[in-house]
Amino acid sequence: MAKPIKHLQTLVRQIEEPLPGVKRLVLADEDDWRLPAFKPGAHIDLHLGNGLVRTYSLCNDPSDCRRYVVAVKREEVGRGGSRHIHDVLRVGDSIGVSVPRGGLELLPQSMNVFIAGGIGVTPFISAILALEREGKANYILHWASAGEPSLIDMLGPALKAGRAHLYNTHTGNPPDIRAILQACGEDTKAFCCGPGRMLDAFEAAVAGWPEHRKHVERFVAPKIIPMSTDQPYEVVLAKSGRESVVLPEVGLLATLEAMGADVSVSCGGGICGACRTRWLEGPPIHRDRVLSPEEREHEVIVCVAGCSGRRLVLDL
Structure with missing residues (x-):
């Protein structure tokens, strides 16, 4: 079975500065092919190089699938993503973007x-x-x-x-x-x-x-405070069979990174959904602001998750 596409390469077609401190980027396929469709208010991750992955909302009409438009405010005290976009990124640069995810569930008739x-x-x-x-x-x-x-x-x-x-x-x-x-x-x-x-x-x-x-x-993740009741548990990667113990002071995400797990991470605070992963055995402790109760039955946001049992098996 082919692996699903996690991100694709686009070109920066246009950079505008509608107001000082805000850059608006227009991203497109290098051959002007249609890009994956998206819902109103969906997000994409920008892979900026040097390990920088940042999530931004698409602000163009979803019917316009030949380009993705994002607007980025420069944050001097941020984690470096916005400064990279403002200071380094240029028209013609190639940039990796994720397939769009999420979006707003609008009411078709009511306000x-x-x-x-x-x-x-x-x-x-x-x-x-x-x-x-x-x-x-x-x-x-x-x-x-x-x-x-x-x-x-x-x-x-x-x-x-x-x-x-x-x-x-x-x-x-x-x-x-x-x-x-x-x-x-x-x-x-x-x-x-x-x-x-x-x-x-x-x-x-x-x-x-x-x-x-x-x-x-939310575009700023709330601080996650470890619970004093958290206990060590075993995490298992189902596809590779790798196993490791997750210590409360280390956390699941750092443990997965040390195991070399193929997980995309952006916000690190449970608000963007970049690291959503299927879980097979648990149950996990959900601390995100992304998943619905139905989605939590089979998916978990691993950057903030824990486990209420002794073993968490992920579909990785």
Whole structure:
């Protein structure tokens, strides 16, 4: 059986800087073949070289499968991925990208409310472009920026129709998240992506909502604190038969890396899904913010996972 494709090579066709500190990349196949399809708000991993793998939301219309568009804000105190993109990457460079994964489950008829902070608007731009193309007006965007918004040129129809509300926090107040959500009907689904304070306010406001009516996109992984009750366990790679003991102070991911397991890692904090892996025996302890309860029945995000038994068998 052939191994599934984990990533493909693309060329950087275009680099724009719509606002200082933000780079927008257009990636395409070197022969202009169609790229793998994606859902609104899906993510891809960029393989930047020197072991740097970073996850970004696609912000173009999913119908446009001859290119992937991502926007990257420069983070001076980040882990180095954004600085590499801003300082090193050039038009014409070859770059590996993963097959797109994930995406936003939009309501086809009821209202979709998007609340974004800064560059966190990227997955919602993709969703809005898809809804606009389908002739649907069942969405509203509340977008806060510390200054001028960076990707405003991608939201022309939404702005013209009055379905995008902008908040410049340098000159005014941020959106009142609780008031926005209290005004929503019972069939509304709310989405949020932005800085930690915004996400915390959103999660507090929707704490009593059913899970299918709320969605949070995080681009900074929360710190994982090992539990004092964690115990050593054995991890087994089913395809190779390799085995090792996972110590609580080492963790599953570091153990897999030491074993030479073929696992892609990006965020290292359970928010991007790059390292999702099938598990065969366990059960694992799930600490991610990616998988649904149904997906957890057979998949695990290994960068933050543990095991509640004595043995974890992975399909690796």
